[in-house]
Amino acid sequence: MRGVVDPELGASLVDLGMYRGARIGPDGAVTVEVALTTAGCPLRAQIAGDVKGRVGSLPGVTSVEVQTVEMSSQQKKELMARARARAAEQPVATEVPARTRVLAVSSGKGGVGKSSVTVNLAAALAGRGLTIGLLDADIAGFSVPRMLGVDGELVATAGPDGRPRIEPLVKPVGEGVVRVVSMGFLSPEHEAIMWRGQMLNRGVQHFLEEVAWGDLDYLLVDMPPGTGDIQMGLARMLPRAEMLIVTTPALAAQKVAARAADMARKGYLRVAGVIENMSGFVCDHGTRYDLFGAGGGARLAEEIGAPLLASIPLQPEVSAGGDSGRPAALGDGDAASAFKELADAVVDVAPVVDVTDCTARMLDGIRRQLDGAGPPGQA
Ligand SMILES: Nc1ncnc2c1ncn2[C@@H]1O[C@H](COP(=O)(O)OP(=O)(O)O)[C@@H](O)[C@H]1O
Numbered sequence: 400m401r402g403v404v405d406p407e408l409g410a411s412l413v414d415l416g417m418y419r420g421a422r423i424g425p426d427g428a429v430t431v432e433v434a435l436t437t438a439g440c441p442l443r444a445q446i447a448g449d450v451k452g453r454v455g456s457l458p459g460v461t462s463v464e465v466q467t468v469e470m471s472s473q474q475k476k477e478l479m480a481r482a483r484a485r486a487a488e489q490p491v492a493t494e495v496p497a498r499t500r501v502l503a504v505s506s507g508k509g510g511v512g513k514s515s516v517t518v519n520l521a522a523a524l525a526g527r528g529l530t531i532g533l534l535d536a537d538i539a540g541f542s543v544p545r546m547l548g549v550d551g552e553l554v555a556t557a558g559p560d561g562r563p564r565i566e567p568l569v570k571p572v573g574e575g576v577v578r579v580v581s582m583g584f585l586s587p588e589h590e591a592i593m594w595r596g597q598m599l600n601r602g603v604q605h606f607l608e609e610v611a612w613g614d615l616d617y618l619l620v621d622m623p624p625g626t627g628d629i630q631m632g633l634a635r636m637l638p639r640a641e642m643l644i645v646t647t648p649a650l651a652a653q654k655v656a657a658r659a660a661d662m663a664r665k666g667y668l669r670v671a672g673v674i675e676n677m678s679g680f681v682c683d684h685g686t687r688y689d690l691f692g693a694g695g696g697a698r699l700a701e702e703i704g705a706p707l708l709a710s711i712p713l714q715p716e717v718s719a720g721g722d723s724g725r726p727a728a729l730g731d732g733d734a735a736s737a738f739k740e741l742a743d744a745v746v747d748v749a750p751v752v753d754v755t756d757c758t759a760r761m762l763d764g765i766r767r768q769l770d771g772a773g774p775p776g777q778a
């Protein structure tokens with residue numbers, strides 16, 4: 400439950416006291432009780448969906464029911480006090496807006512197409528008019544700049560509070576936009592980056608804290624292969640992040656990917672879905688060749704209890720697009736339609752909401768108090 404975050408207050412339901420407890424039946428049926436500020440809270444569906452996603456992916460859970468109750472005015476006061484204390488304690492929060500869905504594209508090993516999937520998914524989502532952030536967290540093995548066809552240098556300026564602020568580079572796609580940061584914008588492509596675990600992690604932390612992301616619908620994170628420091632660091636810095644696990648159809652890849660999913664669970668990151676990449680190649684005559692086997696995505700999805708969001712065919716357009724910086728998702732062809740399907744599925748399992756009402760007014764009140772209006776301790 401620590402991973403379920405109130406999209407407005409940006410803190411976990413546990414820390415905010417909105418989580419009231421759970422009953423676990425002998426058959427694995429779980430009922431979770433959540434207290435909301437108002438019964439008609441427009442975020443109710445999202446919060447309930449997140450609870451179901453997190454709890455439902457735990458081993459042994461057969462069903463999840465979410466019961467909501469309305470807070471008393473005393474409880475609302477306490478909630479505000481907690482949110483205020485938290486905001487005061489953590490002046491250096493990430494620059495990622497609380498309502499943004501954070502999706503980390505991961506796999507157990509390299510070369511399965513994480514970066515290709517991330518870049519094409521970003522392009523497909525932006526093509527729907529959405530605002531997408533793309534954080535290349537593969538600090539040492541960055542490939543996003545070339546694949547997305549974005550070139551330039553990141554420039555840091557001193558923000559109003561004296562802290563550095565980095566402007567992301569921008570790639571407009573149709574009505575939407577992709578804002579992107581990568582080590583590739585700081586270091587020439589041929590220069591090897593020899594940083595060790597903790598330093599790599601600091602790199603990602605800088606990107607989260609100092610980049611002026613602005614309002615984003617989705618933040619996609621292109622993860623390095625494996626289950627190391629960066630994954631743990633992301634879980635700590637952005638506990639609401641969810642994983643998209645990429646696997647190839649081969650049995651061996653699926654086993655490795657399952658380990659990544661397992662680590663996601665231990666780090667309390669929810670797996671939002673599985674993406675099978677490099678599945679059947681269809682030649683010009685329409686014959687399908689399962690070059691890397693078949694069914695790995697479906698098997699993995701079943702094993703970890705997450706939906707299979709899409710199968711991306713093995714197509715030369717994908718690798719050619721990656722080399723030329725024109726993502727295949729923006730063309731037409733089998734790969735483009737598969738990436739569009741993937742974008743639809745992502746919007747479905749991880750919808751973004753408009754934060755307009757609900758606790759928004761309470762949050763404004765908290766901000767005003769933080770700005771020095773009211774005495775501390777008074778809600
Ligand atoms: N669906 C696909 N069809 C054809 N080539 C692909 C596909 N997905 C990835 N590739 C190619 O495979 C290689 C590895 O992909 P990449 O996205 O860099 O993997 P990762 O980020 O997991 O290491 C790249 O050369 C890429 O162009």
Ligand SMILES: [Mg+2]
Pocket residue numbers: 513514515537540542621622
């Ligand atoms: Mg990669």
